[in-house]
Amino acid sequence: MAELLQHLVNGLVLGGTYALLGIGLTLIFGLMNVVNFAHGEFYTLGAYAAFAALGLAGANFFVAVLAAIACGAALGAVCELTLLRPLRAESIDTTMLVMIGVWIAMQNAELLVWGGVAKSIPHPFPTAPLRVFVLVLAAGLIVLSYLLIHTTRLGTAMRATFQDRDTAALMGVRIGRMHTVTFAFGSALAAAAGALLGPVFLAYPSMGDLASLKAFSVVILGGLGNLPGATLGGLLLGLAEELGAGYVSSGYRDAAGFVIIILVLLLRPAGLFRKQERIG
Amino acid sequence: MSGARRAVLALLVLTLPLWLANPYFLHVVIMAGIFSILALSLNLLLGYTGQLSLGHAAFFGIGAYTSALLTLGPEWSFWLALPCAIALAALAGFLIGRLALKLRGAYFVLVTISFAGVIALVSVNWMELTNGPLGLPGVPAPVLGPWSLRAKRAYYYLVLAAVLLAYLVCRRLVGSRIGRAFVAIRENEALAESVGVDVTHYLVLAAVVSAAMAGMAGSLYAHYTRFVSPEVFLFGYTVTMVIMVVAGGKGTLAGPLVGAFIFTALPEALRAVTSWQWQMLTYGVLLVALVFFLPRGIVPAVRAWRVRNAP
Numbered sequence: 001m002a003e004l005l006q007h008l009v010n011g012l013v014l015g016g017t018y019a020l021l022g023i024g025l026t027l028i029f030g031l032m033n034v035v036n037f038a039h040g041e042f043y044t045l046g047a048y049a050a051f052a053a054l055g056l057a058g059a060n061f062f063v064a065v066l067a068a069i070a071c072g073a074a075l076g077a078v079c080e081l082t083l084l085r086p087l088r089a090e091s092i093d094t095t096m097l098v099m100i101g102v103w104i105a106m107q108n109a110e111l112l113v114w115g116g117v118a119k120s121i122p123h124p125f126p127t128a129p130l131r132v133f134v135l136v137l138a139a140g141l142i143v144l145s146y147l148l149i150h151t152t153r154l155g156t157a158m159r160a161t162f163q164d165r166d167t168a169a170l171m172g173v174r175i176g177r178m179h180t181v182t183f184a185f186g187s188a189l190a191a192a193a194g195a196l197l198g199p200v201f202l203a204y205p206s207m208g209d210l211a212s213l214k215a216f217s218v219v220i221l222g223g224l225g226n227l228p229g230a231t232l233g234g235l236l237l238g239l240a241e242e243l244g245a246g247y248v249s250s251g252y253r254d255a256a257g258f259v260i261i262i263l264v265l266l267l268r269p270a271g272l273f274r275k276q277e278r279i280g
Numbered sequence: 281m282s283g284a285r286r287a288v289l290a291l292l293v294l295t296l297p298l299w300l301a302n303p304y305f306l307h308v309v310i311m312a313g314i315f316s317i318l319a320l321s322l323n324l325l326l327g328y329t330g331q332l333s334l335g336h337a338a339f340f341g342i343g344a345y346t347s348a349l350l351t352l353g354p355e356w357s358f359w360l361a362l363p364c365a366i367a368l369a370a371l372a373g374f375l376i377g378r379l380a381l382k383l384r385g386a387y388f389v390l391v392t393i394s395f396a397g398v399i400a401l402v403s404v405n406w407m408e409l410t411n412g413p414l415g416l417p418g419v420p421a422p423v424l425g426p427w428s429l430r431a432k433r434a435y436y437y438l439v440l441a442a443v444l445l446a447y448l449v450c451r452r453l454v455g456s457r458i459g460r461a462f463v464a465i466r467e468n469e470a471l472a473e474s475v476g477v478d479v480t481h482y483l484v485l486a487a488v489v490s491a492a493m494a495g496m497a498g499s500l501y502a503h504y505t506r507f508v509s510p511e512v513f514l515f516g517y518t519v520t521m522v523i524m525v526v527a528g529g530k531g532t533l534a535g536p537l538v539g540a541f542i543f544t545a546l547p548e549a550l551r552a553v554t555s556w557q558w559q560m561l562t563y564g565v566l567l568v569a570l571v572f573f574l575p576r577g578i579v580p581a582v583r584a585w586r587v588r589n590a591p
Contacts, residue, residue, distance in 0.1 A: 083568065087572070094575045103564070104519075104563060105568065109561055112557045213394075249405070252401055257394075266379060
C-alpha cells in the first residue's frame with residue numbers, strides 16, 4: 001500500500017511537469033503550426049537556470065523557478081523573432097528543420113557551458129516534501145496558464161488566432177505579436193517544468209531529448225490546442241510511466257509515451273478528450 | 281551535366297581508392313556512401329510523396345541487427361543475410377505504411393518517431409536476442425569468392441555498387457508512372473485521388489521501397505563497422521538523414537547524394553578546425569543558417585542560379 005502511494009505521488013509529480021511541458025507545446029504547435037523539437041531544450045534551460053540560481057547564487061526555490069521562467073520566456077521570444085518570424089510563409093518541414101538545428105545548437109551550448117557531468121540541484125527540502133511542493137507549484141502554474149488563456153484580453157486574442165487567423169487579424173489582433181507571445185509563453189512553461197523537476201532528478205545536457213517526445217505524446221493524448229486535455233494527458237502519462245516502471249518493467253518505462261502516441265493516433269486521432277480542435 | 285563531365289566524374293569515382301590513400305578519408309567516403317543510400321531512401325518518401333518519416337533509423341537498425349544476427353548466430357553468408365535484412369526492413373515499412381499512412385503531416389511524423397522509439401527500447405531490453413546495450417561485436421566482414429571485403433578499398437566498391445543500385449531504383453521509380461503518382465499525391469492529394477490514383481497503395485509502396493533501401497544501408501553499416509549496438513536506432517541518425525535530404529534538395533535525385541556527402545564531411549571537417557565541444561554547436565548553427573538562406577536546398581538553388589546566369 002505504501003509502495004502504491006509512493007508510485008502515485010511520483011507519478012503525479014512527473015505528470016504535473018509533463019502537463020506543463022504539454023501545455024507549452026500544445027499552444028506552440030496548435031497556434032503557430034511549428035513542430036518544435038527544441039521544446040525539450042527549454043526544459044533543460046530551466047533546469048540549468050534553477051541550478052545557477054540555487055546552487056551558484058544561493059537564491060531560494062521560488063526565485064529559482066521565476067528565474068527559469070524568465071530565461072525561458074526571453075530566449076523563446078528571441079527564437080521566435082529571429083528565426084520563426086522570417087520563415088512564417090515557409091512549409092512546416094522547413095520550420096521543423098530550423099527547430100532541429102536550434103535543438104542541436106542549444107544542447108551543445110549547454111554541454112559547452114556546464115559540461116557533460118550531471119549536476120545535482122541543491123534544494124532546501126527533504127525528499128518527500130520536495131515532491132509535494134513541486135506538485136503544488138506545477139498545479140499553480142497550470143491554473144495560472146488556464147486563467148491567462150480564459151480570462152485575459154491576451155488569452156482571448158490567442159484563442160481567436162488559433163480558431164481563425166485571418167478573421168482574428170481583421171478584428172485587429174496582431175498575429176505576429178501573438179506568435180511571439182505564444183512561443184515565449186510555451187517556452188517559459190517548459191523552463192518552469194525543468195526548474196521543478198531538476199531538483200527531483202539531475203540536470204544534464206541531453207535531458208531534453210526525451211522531454212520533447214513526451215511533450216508530443218501529451219499533446220497528442222490531449223488533442224491539439226486543448227489545455228485541460230494536455231493537463232489530463234500529462235498526468236495520465238506520468239502515472240502510466242511510474243506504475244508501468246513499478247509493476248511491469250522498468251526497462252520499458254519510456255515506451256509508455258511512444259505506445260500512447262501510436263495507439264491514440266491510430267484509434268482516436270482527435271485526442272482522448274476532444275470534440276473538435278480548439279484552444280482553451 | 282555534359283557527357284565529358286560525366287565521364288570524368290565516373291572515372292574519379294571508380295578510381296577513388298587508388299588516389300585517396302589516406303584510410304581516414306576513405307572511411308569518411310564509405311560512411312558518406314552508406315548515408316547516401318539512407319538519404320535516397322528518405323527522399324523517396326519525403327521528397328516525392330511529401331510524407332516525412334522520422335522513424336527511418338528503425339529501418340536502418342532493423343537491417344543492421346538482422347544482418348548481424350544472421351551472420352553471427354546461424355553463420356549465414358553476408359550475401360544471404362543482406363536480402364533478409366532488406367526483406368525484414370521492407371516488411372516493417374509495409375506494416376508502418378499500412379497503419380500510419382492514413383495519418384498526415386505532423387501526426388504521421390509522430391507515429392514514425394514512436395515506432396522507432398519502441399524498436400530502440402526493444403533492442404536495449406531484449407537481452408537474449410540483441411545482447412542489450414552491450415551490442416553485438418565481431419560481425420564478420422563479407423567474403424566474395426576467395427576475397428575478403430574487409431579492407432576499406434574493397435568495401436568502398438561494395439558500397440559504391442549499393443549506392444548505384446539505390447540511385448537507379450529511385451531513378452527508374454521516379455521516372456515511371458509510379459513516380460508521377462507519388463508527385464501527384466504530394467502536390468494535391470484530393471486531385472490525385474479524383475483522377476484515379478490509389479493514394480494508400482502508392483504511399484505504402486513508397487514506404488516499402490524506402491524501408492528496404494534503409495535496411496540495405498543498415499546491413500552494409502553492420503558489416504563495415506563490424507559492431508551493432510542500440511545506438512543504430514539513435515534519433516540522431518534520422519535527423520542526419522532529414523538534414524541531408526532537405527539541405528541537398530528534396531524531390532531531386534542528386535540532392536540526397538550532395539547532402540549526404542556535405543553533411544558526412546562537415547562534422548569531420550569541423551572536428552579538424554575546432555575543438556569537439558564546438559563541433560556539434562557549429563553544426564547546429566550551420567543547419568539553421570542553411571535552412572534559413574536556402575530553404576529549398578542546395579541542388580535546386582544551384583540549378584536556379586545556373587538558369588539565371590545562362591548565356
